[in-house]
Amino acid sequence: MRKELEKQYNPKNVEDRTYQMWLDKNYFHAKREAGKKTYTIVIPPPNITGQLHMGHALDNTLQDILIRYHRMAGYDTLWVPGTDHASIATEAKIVEAMKKEGLTKEQLGREKFLERAWAWKKQYGGRIIEQLKKLGSSCDWERERFTLDEGCSKAVNEVFCNLYEKGLIYRGERIINWCPHCLTSISDAEVEYEEQAGHFWHLRYPFKDGSGYLELATTRPETLLGDTAVAVNPKDERYRDAVGKTLILPLVHREIPVVADDYVEMDFGTGVVKITPAHDPNDFEVGLRHNLPVINVLTDDAKITDDYPAYAGMDRYEARKAIVRDLEAEGALVEIEDYSHNVGTCYRCGTTVEPRVSKQWFVKMKPLAGPAIDAVKNGDTKFVPQRFEKVYFHWLENIRDWCISRQLWWGHRIPAWYCADCGEITVSRTAPAACAHCGGTHLEQDSDTLDTWFSSALWPFSTLGWPEQTEDYKHYYPTNTLVTGYDIIPFWVMRMMFSGLEQTGRVPFDTVLIHGLVRDAQGRKMSKSLGNGIDPLEVIDQYGADALRFTLATGNSPGNDMRFSDTRVEASRNFANKIWNAARFILMNLSDDEPAPHIPEDLALEDKWILSRFNTLAEGVTDALEKYELGMAVQKLYDFIWDVFCDWYIEIAKIRLNGSSEAAKQTVKAVLVYVMSNTLKLLHPFMPFITEEIWQALPHTGESIMISEWVKADDALRFSAEEEEMERIMTAIKAVRNRRAEMNVAPSKKAKVFIETAYADTFAKGKVFFERLASASEVEVGAKFDGLDDAVSIITESARMYIPMAELVDFQAEIARLQKEKAGVQKELSMVNGKLSNENFVAKAPAAVVEGQRQAKARLEEKLALLDESLQNLEKRR
RNA sequence: GGACGUUUAGCUCAGUUGGUAGAGCAUUCGCUUGACGUGCGAAGGGUCAGCGGUUCGAGUCCGUUAACGUCCACCA
Numbered sequence A: 001m002r003k004e005l006e007k008q009y010n011p012k013n014v015e016d017r018t019y020q021m022w023l024d025k026n027y028f029h030a031k032r033e034a035g036k037k038t039y040t041i042v043i044p045p046p047n048i049t050g051q052l053h054m055g056h057a058l059d060n061t062l063q064d065i066l067i068r069y070h071r072m073a074g075y076d077t078l079w080v081p082g083t084d085h086a087s088i089a090t091e092a093k094i095v096e097a098m099k100k101e102g103l104t105k106e107q108l109g110r111e112k113f114l115e116r117a118w119a120w121k122k123q124y125g126g127r128i129i130e131q132l133k134k135l136g137s138s139c140d141w142e143r144e145r146f147t148l149d150e151g152c153s154k155a156v157n158e159v160f161c162n163l164y165e166k167g168l169i170y171r172g173e174r175i176i177n178w179c180p181h182c183l184t185s186i187s188d189a190e191v192e193y194e195e196q197a198g199h200f201w202h203l204r205y206p207f208k209d210g211s212g213y214l215e216l217a218t219t220r221p222e223t224l225l226g227d228t229a230v231a232v233n234p235k236d237e238r239y240r241d242a243v244g245k246t247l248i249l250p251l252v253h254r255e256i257p258v259v260a261d262d263y264v265e266m267d268f269g270t271g272v273v274k275i276t277p278a279h280d281p282n283d284f285e286v287g288l289r290h291n292l293p294v295i296n297v298l299t300d301d302a303k304i305t306d307d308y309p310a311y312a313g314m315d316r317y318e319a320r321k322a323i324v325r326d327l328e329a330e331g332a333l334v335e336i337e338d339y340s341h342n343v344g345t346c347y348r349c350g351t352t353v354e355p356r357v358s359k360q361w362f363v364k365m366k367p368l369a370g371p372a373i374d375a376v377k378n379g380d381t382k383f384v385p386q387r388f389e390k391v392y393f394h395w396l397e398n399i400r401d402w403c404i405s406r407q408l409w410w411g412h413r414i415p416a417w418y419c420a421d422c423g424e425i426t427v428s429r430t431a432p433a434a435c436a437h438c439g440g441t442h443l444e445q446d447s448d449t450l451d452t453w454f455s456s457a458l459w460p461f462s463t464l465g466w467p468e469q470t471e472d473y474k475h476y477y478p479t480n481t482l483v484t485g486y487d488i489i490p491f492w493v494m495r496m497m498f499s500g501l502e503q504t505g506r507v508p509f510d511t512v513l514i515h516g517l518v519r520d521a522q523g524r525k526m527s528k529s530l531g532n533g534i535d536p537l538e539v540i541d542q543y544g545a546d547a548l549r550f551t552l553a554t555g556n557s558p559g560n561d562m563r564f565s566d567t568r569v570e571a572s573r574n575f576a577n578k579i580w581n582a583a584r585f586i587l588m589n590l591s592d593d594e595p596a597p598h599i600p601e602d603l604a605l606e607d608k609w610i611l612s613r614f615n616t617l618a619e620g621v622t623d624a625l626e627k628y629e630l631g632m633a634v635q636k637l638y639d640f641i642w643d644v645f646c647d648w649y650i651e652i653a654k655i656r657l658n659g660s661s662e663a664a665k666q667t668v669k670a671v672l673v674y675v676m677s678n679t680l681k682l683l684h685p686f687m688p689f690i691t692e693e694i695w696q697a698l699p700h701t702g703e704s705i706m707i708s709e710w711v712k713a714d715d716a717l718r719f720s721a722e723e724e725e726m727e728r729i730m731t732a733i734k735a736v737r738n739r740r741a742e743m744n745v746a747p748s749k750k751a752k753v754f755i756e757t758a759y760a761d762t763f764a765k766g767k768v769f770f771e772r773l774a775s776a777s778e779v780e781v782g783a784k785f786d787g788l789d790d791a792v793s794i795i796t797e798s799a800r801m802y803i804p805m806a807e808l809v810d811f812q813a814e815i816a817r818l819q820k821e822k823a824g825v826q827k828e829l830s831m832v833n834g835k836l837s838n839e840n841f842v843a844k845a846p847a848a849v850v851e852g853q854r855q856a857k858a859r860l861e862e863k864l865a866l867l868d869e870s871l872q873n874l875e876k877r878r
Numbered sequence B: 001g002g003a004c005g006u007u008u009a010g011c012u013c014a015g016u017u018g019g020u021a022g023a024g025c026a027u028u029c030g031c032u033u034g035a036c037g038u039g040c041g042a043a044g045g046g047u048c049a050g051c052g053g054u055u056c057g058a059g060u061c062c063g064u065u066a067a068c069g070u071c072c073a074c075c076a
Helices: A015-025 A054-072 A087-100 A110-135 A150-165 A221-226 A281-290 A316-330 A366-377 A388-397 A452-456 A471-476 A486-504 A536-543 A545-553 A566-589 A605-626 A630-657 A662-683 A688-697 A720-742 A760-773 A811-836 A839-844 A847-877
Strands: A038-042 A076-080 A169-179 A184-186 A191-206 A213-218 A229-232 A246-248 A255-260 A272-275 A333-346 A354-363 A382-384 A416-419 A425-427 A443-445 A479-485 A509-515 A751-757 A776-782 A792-795 A799-803
Touching (some): A015 A688, A038 A054, A087 A110, A150 A452, A169 A333, A191 A221, A255 A281, A281 A354, A316 A333, A388 A486, A452 A486, A486 A509, A545 A630, A545 A688, A605 A662, A605 A760, A630 A760, A720 A792, A720 A799, A760 A776, A811 A839, A811 A847
Antiparallel strands (some): A169 A354, A191 A333, A246 A255
């Protein structure tokens, strides 16, 4: 007994069961099959802090489409899943949770804190994996990884030591971005700039010798405490004499020099800049050039240090007020001006970042950036769409050394030990027993951890077992496609590229497929603070995973943002339902012993037509997938299934299914099954659940659609003559429907149709279609009919049709209508003629285009002749 | 200041080797059509942001202007 399908598709009855079946059969597992080409994707590992959002849903839908397509197309396909420990984000969440219990990190201690972190990982890491499964992601769960697991940690240590040994990692005192809330350094990429309204405080610093003042302006008066110089441009005539003189720093009354440095813009403000090397990156550089002292005035949490008793313990904004007040009292404040400027904030918590001099670990970037740039320039890795190469190049070409140490506990601890005896550093892959320099045993490991992106950078190879030369690594590395959002290029893509090249000598992937952001229906970025995020799981619950996937894949072009709205998901849900009902119809007509899909022998016109159209579809979908045009592929499928297969072929198929010929029934059933089940294959990467469910219900060979063979275009299925014949018939049917609708004739009112045509053979084959699709009670095809002068006439390029409904004919209106139609045809024809009589066009345009125009001309002329003839007849009658 | 993107039907968007435009939704009209009203048939609606250029031919290539958006830089 064939399964009775419900009238509407209900994804809830299908999805979990189907996914479990795939898991049970182990279809997602890559088996390192000999002789097969490999196709590998490593997942951008979601943070364990959050849950799946629409961005993940898009990212993973695209990956799953590519993975499922390649698996069917015969590749040994691997999708490596996993999660990211997200050091700073996770640690912040745990600290926050602890705060509610009245606990701090320090009270708990490192070890206990890490226990909590691992418990967190277990709980939330697991949740996100479950969510990926709900989406239908066909990841190889046996190969699931975590950035902080043993293997990845080993890779991290290996890379750290390797770079250190090559002199590409160093420890040094530099100015870095410090987050006073997260209490850690962050990298340049982790700073977000935002425009803030602020002020310009104009100050004057007196010369020591009493010869007056230098006036300057600052946005951060509190840093005055750490000023160690004032700078002017060496070319600035106004201050030529001032250079080399000594100023008295207001409030502090320290003596500071006036230096000359090109960094100062003469045109901006007064052309005088106060220099605070400890709290401004540019000033730090100036300080280096002029050997200025570096005076740190702020604590970790951005409070004034005890060195300045008047302000000690005040946070930077309090101190600012106090200092401004005191400056005013001292007469050093000239004026306060409103000023809007960009302020760096922590991408994690939004706190204003404090540039700060601090001892940190860095990766020397210049030697690593070069090969990463070259690899994209010479095409070893390409971006889709290509324009994102520019973002990539821009970052690498302007890159500064990467600050990789973080004052956090949750992460890979830096494999460096400090010797209490000699003070030297020992960097080692495993905990050293003794100092490498003096042999002392009083070693203490660096308390810092590494930037979370340090381990992410190794993800394409660390997940495959590197640094061991594992079978997986040898088999699946380099990977093929990396799918990610454009916002993550500087954080991740770039770093994977230089890490892969440096460590493995090869690019980590050949293609980077970039997608945009998913925005809400108003085009706003989905965010927690706005509360406008749409939970993919709720969408799946309401409409099904296939509908969500289809929505995300459709009408989306690479690299562009997309808006997400319910009406779009509804359209996708309706599409799923349409497919479901097409299948239901086919199944209704099948017997229990229906043979597996095959192409029968005695094909009718419409069979050849649909097979030919299907063949074109298979070719187009495959082609689009190969070119990463997923939106194109899905559009082609939608159009074919709905407009071609359902609206035309199934309707026409009903004629034979209800007919008396058993042979014809077998043929049409076979074609229905063949086209349906093979179309489902093409659709499977996009809508895996419904396609599996229907495919299983249809006659089939094999266990599952997801491991069935991809459909290849086949020249034996190209029937261009039949396609043309069907086009003529379909155009005529549409014209009849159109005319009837214009005249408000109810479909139930059937009428005889006479078809005058030079294509009598074609229309003879299509006679029955008119009955089914154009409300014809009877159809006659002939070269010429008489006595139909009172009938409604309809003219296409291939035929003149008459419907005898004299009561509906108004001759005046009819003449006007035909004349209008004639004018239209004439206009088109003169355009075509214009082209064809243009020697340049005929000579230079491709032959196919010229030929197309010739055919168009012929068709238009035929139609024009038919129109003329009808008009003459009508004129005569009047 | 620099770079990039967007500007196509009322709305949201497709349109990839240049051959004078499509979809979904919305609107209007008609439909108990034996798979589906989450449906069927039909209709209206666009000088493809403006200007200039290349070309036989430009939504598509080049230049330029404008609006909007994003990223980068940061003149303190």
